[in-house]
Amino acid sequence: MSEEAKDTRRMVEAIEERDSVKFLKAADALHYADLAEIFEGLKDEEREFFADHIDKEKFADVITDLPDTLVEETMERLDAEEQREILDQVSDDDRVDILQDVSDDARERLLELVEPDDIEVTKSLLKYGEHTAGGRMTTHFGKIHAEMTIKEALRSLREDSDETESFSRVYVVDAKERLCGYVRFRDLAFNTWETKISAVQREVTRTVLASADQEEAAQMVSKYDLFVLPVVDEQNRILGIITHDDVVEILEEESTEDMEKMAGFSGEISEETYLNTPTMTHFKRRFPWLFGLAILAIASGIVMIKFEHVLESLFILSLFLPMVVAAGGNTGGQASTMVIRAMALGELDEGTLWRVAWKELRLGLMLGSLLGVGMAIITIFVVPMFYHDMPVEIGFTKFAIAVAISLAVQITSSTLVGSLLPIGARAAKIDPAVVAAPAITTIVDVSGMVIYFFVAKAILGL
């Protein structure tokens, strides 16, 4: 058993036994990320005990690591003095996160508790949306002026040292606070004290606007292997930095969001873990699409009823009906996943629509033809072994041709639909992931039935 697992067990025991000495010892040994996980899994009275007994400095870190939906109720467990302490302890960006996670009323009340020193930066950060670069950035970074000497720069950095998350990049600004370069800490350490900053500074090649979407910032960091990405305003004044841990968080959030949308979930993703999310919340996020798709699926039923005479005149058609329908869903799902993922990684831009369509058209034809031929062979050689009622005027070969053609048409069209729908959605400013797999499957189910019955009718003369 790992040290963490042991400490976690001790912690849970201490809470169950309401043993505050044991609790504090275990809390001391654990990282706040582990504590947040434990807290999330507790029952109500246990959370009360946890909040009452934990050291408030440590609790501040725990709160910043809690799922958004738990922040408000956790803050409410504390009295005003403790809330003030928490808001004072956390960094500016974490404070803003807390304020963004609570209701409007609570935000008003909590804002009154923010220290006068912090109120201005807090209010200015609150302006940015939670999912923008400005909403994600940290405002604690090393900043020096171009006209300083290294000695002056080091002194100024030393004063901010306690609050600064990272000095791996120290940003250089001009008299108007505009970003004009950066230095690495080692550039300061390995040069003489009299050197001017402007002599050692390096060029900043990439910045992101505070109003930009967080995904844009993450893609930039990922593509260009950036260490830190400076966030600027329209006048190129540096407001903050996006660091590696922000990017890791953004990427995990966006992937989870895409996967969930592709599987047909509605609403915002929950930051709570799967097991700690109430069953009712899971229910609410799954039901709407499930219901919508069920209604859509009735369309397939109507198609079946319309073609009743075809099916009844040659019931062996049923043998391949589910396959033709499912093959369209599967191939459409593959195509949409590929395209959606490529868009999420920033690969496909507006101009590539026709290249995607052309590629998927060829792919669909290849997949459909090969699968069609494979199934035709099975139809001719395997089906006659157990089915003996094939009318002579039709015969297995004609039947095989009908199956193969409908498979080829269904797969080709489904591949096209699966690849073009997400692109179309983006053009219409809808999140592409929303129209993915389940929606596409339902659409191509209907078309699969129509294609199959239509081809069978035409070729077999039913």
Added chain:
Amino acid sequence: MSEEAKDTRRMVEAIEERDSVKFLKAADALHYADLAEIFEGLKDEEREFFADHIDKEKFADVITDLPDTLVEETMERLDAEEQREILDQVSDDDRVDILQDVSDDARERLLELVEPDDIEVTKSLLKYGEHTAGGRMTTHFGKIHAEMTIKEALRSLREDSDETESFSRVYVVDAKERLCGYVRFRDLAFNTWETKISAVQREVTRTVLASADQEEAAQMVSKYDLFVLPVVDEQNRILGIITHDDVVEILEEESTEDMEKMAGFSGEISEETYLNTPTMTHFKRRFPWLFGLAILAIASGIVMIKFEHVLESLFILSLFLPMVVAAGGNTGGQASTMVIRAMALGELDEGTLWRVAWKELRLGLMLGSLLGVGMAIITIFVVPMFYHDMPVEIGFTKFAIAVAISLAVQITSSTLVGSLLPIGARAAKIDPAVVAAPAITTIVDVSGMVIYFFVAKAILGL
């Protein structure tokens, strides 16, 4: 148009016009990540021109950023002297990546070109698998000895300064090279030169074994918001570090892999962009599952044939048949996506199987009952408006009850299957994502048909 887009266009023009002066100017303005993207999109003779004219130092960076599958052919465009230069230019971990991406023969040949200084570390890194912490780590990091003074430490770091990726964490080792702590660069800069390192060093709380899976390292960095994660051997000797950009890359790879597996792709993920991947490669990755699932779907067809008499005695059953089947696929897909994502984020461990099953059972019952009631209402109030052939001994109410019950059973069982199959797969050491959506959909398609016909037969007495 952004500066990059302009430079990219200039670059592409230069290559088309075979204008080497314009080419070099554009290449100079672009980041290697952009150059790698451009190179990937070129035709064969254009790549030749690119490789011949680009500055070899820049080309070294471009090669490290190319998709794995392009590395060998690109290296082969160069003569031995140029290859030697490339291998000398790149960092140790990038050199190992290049060697891992080429065939065994090419590796033998290229290894002979590696400088004597680098050969030992290169060979020792080659031992680790590409997807382990050891295979990902960089060996360029700041390392100092505990008994040094700050002055000695700074001198020693300065000597390695050119080669070192990051000094944000400088690791402290003891006489036996075992990791015993770290210092931040600012701890060196803000203390007197005579201070012993052991007096300012901080404790390293988390390390990862070189043999550990890369995903474990990435999850650790993500959970604990680590800046840098030291990679150690069994004796706790530090071998390298995993940095933020490695983690970003790992997370993107793993998410893409999961999404693709969930949509039914086979084989390794391609690092080439969607559009640059040859159509044949796309085809090979999509066909196997498509074919396997098509064969499985015949099982649904067999069920339809077995229940021919039920369907023919009351053809209006067709109206809800596709819906019952599809609802199972959709709800099973939602459940499996939830569970697979939770596992990928490190949330669910071995002991939680029954908690997941219990949660999904309740969810399935809730979803199934509500959808069943909804569809029963539609059956009773809407269907009679256009369907007038319902036999009196059956009636719409009985029909509605049959639809509702089969929906509830199908959704409950599909939710359970969708959530438990990935967990079972992991227990059997199969990647959970592989059994996801398409496989589950096909399985619950069959069960949906059986449930629907069976319930209809029992309740309606067909």
